[in-house]
Amino acid sequence: MSKTPTLRASDNQNDGRPHVLLACTGSVATIKIPLIIEALSHHDISMRLILSSSASQFLRGQSAEQPSVASLLEIPNLEAVYTDEDEWSQPWTRGADILHIELRRWADIMIIAPLSANSMAKMVAGMADSLVMSVVRAWDTTAILDAQRTNLPSSLRTSTGKKPLLVAPAMNTAMWAHPVTHKQAAVLEQEWGVDVGGWIRLIRPVEKELACGDTGGGAMREWKDIVTIIRQYLDVEASNSTRNPTA
Amino acid sequence: MSKTPTLRASDNQNDGRPHVLLACTGSVATIKIPLIIEALSHHDISMRLILSSSASQFLRGQSAEQPSVASLLEIPNLEAVYTDEDEWSQPWTRGADILHIELRRWADIMIIAPLSANSMAKMVAGMADSLVMSVVRAWDTTAILDAQRTNLPSSLRTSTGKKPLLVAPAMNTAMWAHPVTHKQAAVLEQEWGVDVGGWIRLIRPVEKELACGDTGGGAMREWKDIVTIIRQYLDVEASNSTRNPTA
Amino acid sequence: MSKTPTLRASDNQNDGRPHVLLACTGSVATIKIPLIIEALSHHDISMRLILSSSASQFLRGQSAEQPSVASLLEIPNLEAVYTDEDEWSQPWTRGADILHIELRRWADIMIIAPLSANSMAKMVAGMADSLVMSVVRAWDTTAILDAQRTNLPSSLRTSTGKKPLLVAPAMNTAMWAHPVTHKQAAVLEQEWGVDVGGWIRLIRPVEKELACGDTGGGAMREWKDIVTIIRQYLDVEASNSTRNPTA
Ligand SMILES: Cc1cc2nc3c(=O)[nH]c(=O)nc-3n(C[C@H](O)[C@H](O)[C@H](O)COP(=O)(O)O)c2cc1C
Ligand SMILES: Cc1cc2nc3c(=O)[nH]c(=O)nc-3n(C[C@H](O)[C@H](O)[C@H](O)COP(=O)(O)O)c2cc1C
Ligand SMILES: Cc1cc2nc3c(=O)[nH]c(=O)nc-3n(C[C@H](O)[C@H](O)[C@H](O)COP(=O)(O)O)c2cc1C
Numbered sequence: 001m002s003k004t005p006t007l008r009a010s011d012n013q014n015d016g017r018p019h020v021l022l023a024c025t026g027s028v029a030t031i032k033i034p035l036i037i038e039a040l041s042h043h044d045i046s047m048r049l050i051l052s053s054s055a056s057q058f059l060r061g062q063s064a065e066q067p068s069v070a071s072l073l074e075i076p077n078l079e080a081v082y083t084d085e086d087e088w089s090q091p092w093t094r095g096a097d098i099l100h101i102e103l104r105r106w107a108d109i110m111i112i113a114p115l116s117a118n119s120m121a122k123m124v125a126g127m128a129d130s131l132v133m134s135v136v137r138a139w140d141t142t143a144i145l146d147a148q149r150t151n152l153p154s155s156l157r158t159s160t161g162k163k164p165l166l167v168a169p170a171m172n173t174a175m176w177a178h179p180v181t182h183k184q185a186a187v188l189e190q191e192w193g194v195d196v197g198g199w200i201r202l203i204r205p206v207e208k209e210l211a212c213g214d215t216g217g218g219a220m221r222e223w224k225d226i227v228t229i230i231r232q233y234l235d236v237e238a239s240n241s242t243r244n245p246t247a
Numbered sequence: 248m249s250k251t252p253t254l255r256a257s258d259n260q261n262d263g264r265p266h267v268l269l270a271c272t273g274s275v276a277t278i279k280i281p282l283i284i285e286a287l288s289h290h291d292i293s294m295r296l297i298l299s300s301s302a303s304q305f306l307r308g309q310s311a312e313q314p315s316v317a318s319l320l321e322i323p324n325l326e327a328v329y330t331d332e333d334e335w336s337q338p339w340t341r342g343a344d345i346l347h348i349e350l351r352r353w354a355d356i357m358i359i360a361p362l363s364a365n366s367m368a369k370m371v372a373g374m375a376d377s378l379v380m381s382v383v384r385a386w387d388t389t390a391i392l393d394a395q396r397t398n399l400p401s402s403l404r405t406s407t408g409k410k411p412l413l414v415a416p417a418m419n420t421a422m423w424a425h426p427v428t429h430k431q432a433a434v435l436e437q438e439w440g441v442d443v444g445g446w447i448r449l450i451r452p453v454e455k456e457l458a459c460g461d462t463g464g465g466a467m468r469e470w471k472d473i474v475t476i477i478r479q480y481l482d483v484e485a486s487n488s489t490r491n492p493t494a
Numbered sequence: 495m496s497k498t499p500t501l502r503a504s505d506n507q508n509d510g511r512p513h514v515l516l517a518c519t520g521s522v523a524t525i526k527i528p529l530i531i532e533a534l535s536h537h538d539i540s541m542r543l544i545l546s547s548s549a550s551q552f553l554r555g556q557s558a559e560q561p562s563v564a565s566l567l568e569i570p571n572l573e574a575v576y577t578d579e580d581e582w583s584q585p586w587t588r589g590a591d592i593l594h595i596e597l598r599r600w601a602d603i604m605i606i607a608p609l610s611a612n613s614m615a616k617m618v619a620g621m622a623d624s625l626v627m628s629v630v631r632a633w634d635t636t637a638i639l640d641a642q643r644t645n646l647p648s649s650l651r652t653s654t655g656k657k658p659l660l661v662a663p664a665m666n667t668a669m670w671a672h673p674v675t676h677k678q679a680a681v682l683e684q685e686w687g688v689d690v691g692g693w694i695r696l697i698r699p700v701e702k703e704l705a706c707g708d709t710g711g712g713a714m715r716e717w718k719d720i721v722t723i724i725r726q727y728l729d730v731e732a733s734n735s736t737r738n739p740t741a
Binding site for chain 1: 335373381385388
Binding site: 275278301304305307309310312313363364365367368369372419420421422424425426427428430431463 | 582585586587588592595598618619620621622623628631632633634635636638639685686
């Protein structure tokens with residue numbers, strides 16, 4: 001669903017506003033995305049959201065904190081919400097745009113919050129069987145394809161000039177404690193991470209005191225922290241937030 | 248489908264009976280699960296069964312050895328049969344149970360028989376795009392989350408106190424001989440196996456004399472052997488089996 | 495869809511014609527497969543084609559270069575076109591044929607052109623959740639299961655006597671440049687490649703000068719080159735091509 005249904009990245013090349021691509025995969029923490037979008041909507045940016053098929057189950061208007069996609073689209077500066085069907089909505093012919101490529105080009109930064117255990121696995125394995133995973137697979141990991149757009153803060157690029165891809169895992173404690181998670185986090189941080197010249201920033205889940213007395217992780221980082229991290233990339237401050245009433 | 252449609256693990260915490268979670272993935276050997284369930288039904292245990300979407304194709308009542316799910320449910324002590332749809336049957340709201348987590352908590356032991364080549368690959372990759380794979384991904388590999396329930400035999404835990412997860416691969420000989428299988432079996436046995444302090448027991452397929460004269464593997468271990476292995480964990484003997492006629 | 499709807503490999507054991515199994519996965523380069531099939535149709539061979547669900551989106555008759563499956567089947571020597579549904583079209587009972595196994599047995603050579611980034615990932619991970627991936631997973635990597643059929647050129651086998659599996663990746667430049675591609679290509683070439691005694695030949699994509707001035711890869715090898723490579727395995731020459739008008 002979309003206010004601006006089609007997307008050709010080049011049409012928005014010179015709008016001077018940071019393009020923030022958000023995505024949710026199938027964790028309960030998907031219910032935090034409306035809060036994140038609302039908080040960011042006060043800045044002069046342009047947002048688009050991708051929902052995995054599982055993530056969209058959490059946003060069907062079944063409770064106040066779980067609005068429908070239609071009501072999400074009433075938030076200012078959120079231009080469109082995409083699901084897998086949008087990739088194949090029209091029979092492709094030569095010259096037609098390819099949605100996951102246009103979204104990649106359009107985005108100055110991408111944030112997957114929450115990242116499910118399943119999508120974390122697919123990302124590391126290089127799979128691309130959904131819209132969100134196709135954008136991730138087609139991300140410019142080289143910094144040579146997508147030139148930096150004019151008038152954007154330099155904080156929007158990593159130290160090696162790449163577009164950042166932030167991921168915030170959210171999963172059951174046992175899922176997080178599983179040794180396969182450790183292997184995958186190692187790839188994301190030590191092979192592809194921003195600190196080693198890569199493009200990925202892993203926003204590690206929060207450790208919580210568990211009922212059994214042990215300490216365990218897996219809960220998505222507090223949504224306000226995620227907003228703060230995104231604001232650092234955008235080089236804006238919460239206190240400066242003013243929404244243009246005519247926007 | 249279910250005799251006891253909803254599941255909250257804590258409701259069955261003190262029933263004193265071992266909880267056996269069975270699962271089938273898309274191999275022809277799925278037609279052995281009715282025999283396994285029938286054999287186990289003579290013990291004082293509680294069973295639940297998960298079918299992957301492919302596995303359920305083999306149990307549609309198309310022949311005597313391939314009963315429908317409805318007729319399977321007539322076997323005593325089989326409480327419910329789950330498919331992927333059950334995860335998302337109701338729009339989730341805060342506080343609602345999450346099926347794969349409840350099944351994980353409920354289970355004292357899990358047996359995937361047959362484990363298809365595809366599900367073996369997903370398991371090692373940490374994917375969780377089906378109900379059975381979500382339970383596997385959320386398994387308590389640490390032995391700190393799921394406390395042992397009272398009055399259960401100690402044989403139900405591994406030497407390091409973990410809930411055992413048994414997997415019995417079944418696949419075409421060429422699939423089994425493929426080098427990718429070898430890599431995956433190594434992870435299951437040498438990294439996550441019960442013999443190295445882990446939680447997985449790989450019930451290796453049977454080697455058979457092939458038409459070409461060579462020896463090949465891939466056939467699921469004889470179903471009676473699988474029943475015997477499960478009985479060892481349950482600490483019961485076949486000869487002791489008596490069904491309470493009013494059960 | 496098929497001229498010869500069912501397939502039992504043993505029925506075609508002694509037809510004396512090379513059996514060429516073609517497959518397409520979800521890249522735009524799928525639109526080249528009609529040209530490849532047409533070029534090969536002039537030889538005395540038998541062809542079958544598998545389309546992944548995404549690949550079939552490109553062949554729906556939406557333009558002259560994108561014929562429908564029905565019109566593809568008018569090309570001589572193309573016996574059948576399969577999609578995922580064909581695996582499960584009939585409720586399986588004991589003794590029934592299994593399509594991906596019959597296709598594996600039938601094939602003297604397999605060519606996946608194009609191979610999508612997603613299918614490349616699944617192949618290396620050993621996944622088999624589609625018809626094309628099931629054939630790949632069940633490929634005889636040992637050369638002991640599928641004996642060479644009589645009267646076929648020896649060039650149809652690798653130097654170690656295996657049936658060759660050719661794959662021609664095709665993807666966006668950023669997808670190809672992603673480090674995960676490099677890891678996967680290394681498995682395909684250095685572990686499973688024909689040059690190291692394996693069965694896979696990776697037909698590397700073409701490098702192209704990009705708009706940004708850098709050189710990038712990812713475009714499928716020119717379709718005529720792919721035809722030439724297949725002809726070498728078939729031990730036929732383009733100039734020798736004559737179609738039997740009654741064929
Ligand atoms: C109610 C419910 C809540 C879930 N919560 C989580 C979660 O917090 N984290 C997670 O990794 N998976 C969770 N899952 C499982 C995923 O939704 C499942 O693995 C799904 O296939 C993920 O698909 P995706 O990665 O394509 O979004 C949940 C499932 C259900 C039914
Ligand atoms: C009739 C039939 C029989 C099959 N038998 C097997 C088998 O024995 N082992 C196997 O690994 N895959 C077998 N497959 C392929 C799997 O069903 C396929 O890979 C499927 O995607 C597995 O899905 P799952 O792992 O989610 O259950 C068979 C497929 C068909 C159509
Ligand atoms: C119009 C369009 C064109 C695409 N072209 C490619 C491509 O050239 N290469 C690729 O790897 N993926 C491409 N994709 C993405 C794949 O289709 C997607 O990853 C799909 O899940 C692949 O499924 P399969 O590997 O089972 O065929 C394209 C998608 C669309 C919508």
